[in-house]
Amino acid sequence: MAKLDKITNSCxxxxxxxxxxxxxxxxxxxxxxxxxxxxxTYYLFYRFDGKQVxxxxxxxxxxxxxxxxxxxxxxxxxxxxxVDIQVVKKxxxxxxxxxxxSKLEAFLDNQYLPWLETRNFKTAxxxxxxxxxxxxxxxxxxxxxxxxxDLEKWRSEKKKQAKxxxxxxxxxxxxxGAMSRAVEWGVIESHDLSKIKSLxxxxxxxxxxxxxxxxxxxxxxxxxDLRIKNERDSGNLHRQSRGYPLLPELRDFNYCGYxxxxxxxxxxxxxxxxxxxxxxxxxxxLANGYLTIIASNSKSGQGRxxxxxxxxxxxxxxxxxxxxxxxxxxxxxxxxxxxDIKRTWNTLLTEAKIDNFRFHDLRHHFASKLVMAGADLxxxxxxxxxxxxxxxxxxxxxxxxxxxxxVNLIG
Numbered sequence: 117m118a119k120l121d122k123i124t125n126s127c128x129x130x131x132x133x134x135x136x137x138x139x140x141x142x143x144x145x146x147x148x149x150x151x152x153x154x155x156x157t158y159y160l161f162y163r164f165d166g167k168q169v170x171x172x173x174x175x176x177x178x179x180x181x182x183x184x185x186x187x188x189x190x191x192x193x194x195x196x197x198x199v200d201i202q203v204v205k206k207x208x209x210x211x212x213x214x215x216x217x218s219k220l221e222a223f224l225d226n227q228y229l230p231w232l233e234t235r236n237f238k239t240a241x242x243x244x245x246x247x248x249x250x251x252x253x254x255x256x257x258x259x260x261x262x263x264x265x266d267l268e269k270w271r272s273e274k275k276k277q278a279k280x281x282x283x284x285x286x287x288x289x290x291x292x293g294a295m296s297r298a299v300e301w302g303v304i305e306s307h308d309l310s311k312i313k314s315l316x317x318x319x320x321x322x323x324x325x326x327x328x329x330x331x332x333x334x335x336x337x338x339x340x341d342l343r344i345k346n347e348r349d350s351g352n353l354h355r356q357s358r359g360y361p362l363l364p365e366l367r368d369f370n371y372c373g374y375x376x377x378x379x380x381x382x383x384x385x386x387x388x389x390x391x392x393x394x395x396x397x398x399x400x401x402l403a404n405g406y407l408t409i410i411a412s413n414s415k416s417g418q419g420r421x422x423x424x425x426x427x428x429x430x431x432x433x434x435x436x437x438x439x440x441x442x443x444x445x446x447x448x449x450x451x452x453x454x455x456d457i458k459r460t461w462n463t464l465l466t467e468a469k470i471d472n473f474r475f476h477d478l479r480h481h482f483a484s485k486l487v488m489a490g491a492d493l494x495x496x497x498x499x500x501x502x503x504x505x506x507x508x509x510x511x512x513x514x515x516x517x518x519x520x521x522x523v524n525l526i527g
Contacts, residue, residue: 123148124181128156146188148176158184160191164200171202177310178299187300209302220262220294221255223303224248228294239390243290250287260304262295264311271312281315288312322510324481329470330383336468337376344372370434374446375460377435379478384428386482386500388415389475393453395445402436405429409501420501480511487511 118137121127123146127138133154140146145161158173173179173187191201218226224244232240248255251270254262267288274284288309295307325333345366352362366372381392387409394413401407402424411419424432435445444453461475479500486496497508 118147123158123185128176128181131156140185140188143185143188143192145192146185148184158188160188162192162195162201164195164202169200169202171205174299175306178296178306183296183300205302218303219256219258220251221248223259223298224255224294227301227303228297231297243293246287247290247294251291254291259295259298259307262307262309264308267291267309267312271315285314289314322480322484323473323477324484325470325473325477329468329473330481332468333379333464333470336464337379340464340467341372341376348372369438371438373460374435374454375457375464377431378446378457379464380431381428382475382478383482384425384431385422386479386486387422388479388501389457390415392446393444393455396443397436397441397445400432400445402429402433414501416501416503418501418503420498422499483508483511484514487514 118139119135120139120141122142123138123140128148131138131150133150133152135150137147137149146158147161148156148158150156156176158176158179160171160173162169162171171191173184173191176184179187194201194204224247229240229244232243253270254266257266271284271288274287292309292312295304295309298304299306348363348366352365355362371377378392381387382389385407387395391409391413395407395409399408399410405424406421407424408421409419411417414420432445439447443451446454448454457475465471465473483496483500486499487493493505493508493512496511497505500508502508
């Protein structure tokens, strides 16, 4: 007899081989079947033109229960609109027979990237770029031939190169995501990359600036600003002596460019680099002293408000006076947002004599200073935009006095 239950991860984890079928308790016709060998397959039962149809949605774990449920709802919606999804699937299978043997790079460019863009993923091109940069040796390989052993060999090599677990996991998760979509869209039948489990990352090791490093970074920003302005003055004197048109006078500006206000904002808000790139003036309220990170510009997909301290507010006010209040706060060419500051950032670190420090570590610096100043972890979590407290706990060791105070309560 078929079991009736909501098909979720918990449901699947509790299954045994004697339960050959589970009917979903919420979505009519959605069910899964278990083979004698334990293979789990999702199906959707529906009626079309008086005929009963059992439509295969995909296999677990290539499709998670949540993905399978969403797919079932979408297919039922198509059926309700008069579409025989089984026929459509067969026609698509015939039309894409060649695509089933497509190479990874072609799939990424022709199918996966367009899908990411329609989902309003501002990071669509970055995801594709990351996969290509991480797995150049797989780009000419057929999707159906990419397997767990390929990734195990790649991961072993990255470990030898001392790449961090989080970096390795990030590359693999991006590739897994692309491969799972290939399964969902019928490009390949299945993949075995789910065998590659994430490496455990040490969450308590965070890099933040020492007081000396922060002082050096700030001083280097001011020296850099002054140097560029002096160079502009010298250049204009040279141009004037030769009758050339003069370049804009930088002395009239608070900053010689975006770098200083960009860094100051990161130090005082903990914003991710991509969140600063995508920040628009319409989401900055200088009068009331806060800015808003909208959901579509947030890694977690959740919007949040960040109060501006005096330094951050002053930096934005000064930058506003240098630019204009329309569009993106930090604009590149054609009023589009900046997309990369790697070169100027690395030059700044070299001049400040700061080693082993990424721009993302300014986010850790912000959180670390909050904790060391006595801020509670839940407030830090909200300001950082962490989805749960686990991510924030990496900073807990920076406030040992809180633990000591707690112990003393029973002394």
